[in-house]
Amino acid sequence: MLFDLSFMPDLAQEERQRAVKELDLRSLAHLGDAVFELYERQRQILEQSTVRKLHDKVVGRVNSKEQARLLLALKPHLTEEENDIVRRARNLKAGIRRNVEQATLRQATAFEALIGFLYLTDETRLRLLLDMTT
Numbered sequence: 084m085l086f087d088l089s090f091m092p093d094l095a096q097e098e099r100q101r102a103v104k105e106l107d108l109r110s111l112a113h114l115g116d117a118v119f120e121l122y123e124r125q126r127q128i129l130e131q132s133t134v135r136k137l138h139d140k141v142v143g144r145v146n147s148k149e150q151a152r153l154l155l156a157l158k159p160h161l162t163e164e165e166n167d168i169v170r171r172a173r174n175l176k177a178g179i180r181r182n183v184e185q186a187t188l189r190q191a192t193a194f195e196a197l198i199g200f201l202y203l204t205d206e207t208r209l210r211l212l213l214d215m216t217t
Contacts, residue, residue, distance in 0.1 A: 096204075103204050106203075108192075109175065111172070111199035111203075112195035115194070115195035119150070119194075120141065126217065148187055151190035153194055168196055168197050170193075172192050173189045173193040174189075175192055
């Protein structure tokens with residue numbers, strides 16, 4: 084993807100993971116949201132379609148309800164470390180959005196934080212989990 088090992092390149096893998104774990108979970112979720120949307124855009128672009136249809140398909144996948152559903156589907160496949168990130172992010176106070184329950188927002192934030200964490204620490208694992216969501 085974009086960063087590979089260029090994020091904190093002077094650090095060994097274990098040190099990088101430790102440093103990323105210390106980042107604010109909301110920041111990881113912010114990054115994870117962008118990474119997941121880019122993944123979906125790349126995946127959808129392979130289907131020859133109009134830009135409007137591509138956009139609609141991406142929006143259908145990059146939203147709180149769908150991300151909460153995807154997290155539940157991935158849960159049995161997560162490592163202990165990944166589950167810890169999910170648990171901590173899910174416990175963050177969620178914002179308020181109309182038509183979306185707090186529990187759903189918290190699950191979506193946890194999904195996004197997991198994606199952001201893996202993007203910065205283990206892109207191979209990230210790709211494996213994202214491919215499970217299709």
